Amino acid sequence: MSISNVIASYNELSKLDLRVLRVIEVLHRNHEYVPVKRIVNYMGLSEEVIDKSISKMNKLKLLVRRGPDNVRLTFPAYDILSIHTMVKKGVIDAIAPTPLGVGKESDVYAADAPNGEKYALKFHRIGRVSFRNTRKYRVWIGERRHVTWLYEAKISAHMEYLALTEAYKAKVPAPRPRAVTRHLVAMEYVNGVELFRVKLSNPEDVLEQIISAIEDLLRINIIHGDLNEYNILVNPSDEKITIIDWPQWMYANVKGSRVILMRDLNIILRHFKSNYGLNVGIDAVMSRLAPLIPNSELPPEKAYSRLIKRVTSLVK
Ligand SMILES: Nc1ncnc2c1ncn2[C@@H]1O[C@H](COP(=O)(O)OP(=O)(O)OP(=O)(O)O)[C@@H](O)[C@H]1O
Ligand SMILES: [Mg+2]
Known part of the structure; x- marks a missing residue:
C-alpha cells in the first residue's frame, strides 16, 4: 500500500477505530490472531459497535480476518498507529507522497514538522539486528514469537x-535523531546524494571523512556493520558525508566484530579504488585503527545482555 493510501485510510478512521487498532496491538502480545471477543471485553463496548469498526478496517486492508472471529493488524495499520503518535506528539504534520527510498527492509519518506523542519521518516519492515542469530535473540522474541514481524520491526x-x-552525540556524521515510535524512526532530513551516484571532486577527502568517522565510532565501541556506497550520503555542495542506515550496528568488543569492521572497510576501499583509482590498502587502514580496536572479545550473550534488556523494555 502506498503512503498516500495509508494516509487516506488514516483520514477515514474515527477515534473509536484508532482505539480498536491500539487494543488489537496490545492483544497481539498474546495472540497471533486476536479473538474479537477479547476486543469487545477489553473495550467494554457492544459487539455490534466493534464489529462495524472491524469490518470497515478490514475493507481498508488495515485488518486481516481469520474466520469470522479473529483478526490481526497489517503493516499499513501499524504505519497508521505510528504516524498518529508522531502527529499527536507534534513531531510531524505532513508526509510527502513520493518515497525517498523503498527497499525490502524499509520505506523512507520526507515529512514536514510543525516547527518548519524537514525530517526523514523510516518505516522499518523487518528486523535486521546484528545479534539476531545469537542464542539470546530467542529471549527477545520470547512469548511474542506469534507476531514476530511486528516485534522485529x-x-x-x-x-x-x-x-x-550515540553516533550523533559523538559527532559522527549521522542524521540527528528526532523521535522513535513502534517501527518508525524520525530523523533529520539530509540533503545529500548516495555515494554511488556522485562523481566526487575530492575523493581523498571523502574517504578520509569516512575513515575518521569509523575511528570516532570505535571510540564509542560501535561498528556500523552495513557501510557501503548506498548508505553514505554526500552533500553535493561541500562533499560532507552523512552515514545512514544503522539498525545492524554492533559493539566493537564483541566476538566476530573485527570481521564485520574489515568487511565494511573493504567495501568502501573497493569503491574508491574502482571509481577513483585510489589505492589505499586495508592493512594500512587497519593499523591506523588498531589502537582503537578493543582487545577484549566478549561473547555476544555477554556483550549485549544490558542492551537487550534496555531495548526490550523500550518496545514492550
Ligand atoms: N535521513 C535521511 N535523509 C535523506 N534521505 C534519507 C535519509 N535516510 C534514508 N534516506 C534515503 O532512503 C534510502 C533508504 O534508507 P536506508 O538506507 O536507511 O534504508 P534501507 O534499510 O537501506 O532500505 P533497504 O531496504 O533498501 O535496504 C536511502 O538510500 C536514502 O536515499
Ligand atoms: Mg540502505
Whole structure:
C-alpha cells in the first residue's frame, strides 16, 4: 500500500477505530490472531459497535480476518498507529507522497514538522539486528514469537534510533535523531546524494571523512556493520558525508566484530579504488585503527545482555 493510501485510510478512521487498532496491538502480545471477543471485553463496548469498526478496517486492508472471529493488524495499520503518535506528539504534520527510498527492509519518506523542519521518516519492515542469530535473540522474541514481524520491526527501529543517538552525540556524521515510535524512526532530513551516484571532486577527502568517522565510532565501541556506497550520503555542495542506515550496528568488543569492521572497510576501499583509482590498502587502514580496536572479545550473550534488556523494555 502506498503512503498516500495509508494516509487516506488514516483520514477515514474515527477515534473509536484508532482505539480498536491500539487494543488489537496490545492483544497481539498474546495472540497471533486476536479473538474479537477479547476486543469487545477489553473495550467494554457492544459487539455490534466493534464489529462495524472491524469490518470497515478490514475493507481498508488495515485488518486481516481469520474466520469470522479473529483478526490481526497489517503493516499499513501499524504505519497508521505510528504516524498518529508522531502527529499527536507534534513531531510531524505532513508526509510527502513520493518515497525517498523503498527497499525490502524499509520505506523512507520526507515529512514536514510543525516547527518548519524537514525530517526523514523510516518505516522499518523487518528486523535486521546484528545479534539476531545469537542464542539470546530467542529471549527477545520470547512469548511474542506469534507476531514476530511486528516485534522485529519495532526492535529494528529502536536499535537504529539508539545508534543514531550515540553516533550523533559523538559527532559522527549521522542524521540527528528526532523521535522513535513502534517501527518508525524520525530523523533529520539530509540533503545529500548516495555515494554511488556522485562523481566526487575530492575523493581523498571523502574517504578520509569516512575513515575518521569509523575511528570516532570505535571510540564509542560501535561498528556500523552495513557501510557501503548506498548508505553514505554526500552533500553535493561541500562533499560532507552523512552515514545512514544503522539498525545492524554492533559493539566493537564483541566476538566476530573485527570481521564485520574489515568487511565494511573493504567495501568502501573497493569503491574508491574502482571509481577513483585510489589505492589505499586495508592493512594500512587497519593499523591506523588498531589502537582503537578493543582487545577484549566478549561473547555476544555477554556483550549485549544490558542492551537487550534496555531495548526490550523500550518496545514492550
Ligand atoms: N535521513 C535521511 N535523509 C535523506 N534521505 C534519507 C535519509 N535516510 C534514508 N534516506 C534515503 O532512503 C534510502 C533508504 O534508507 P536506508 O538506507 O536507511 O534504508 P534501507 O534499510 O537501506 O532500505 P533497504 O531496504 O533498501 O535496504 C536511502 O538510500 C536514502 O536515499
Ligand atoms: Mg540502505
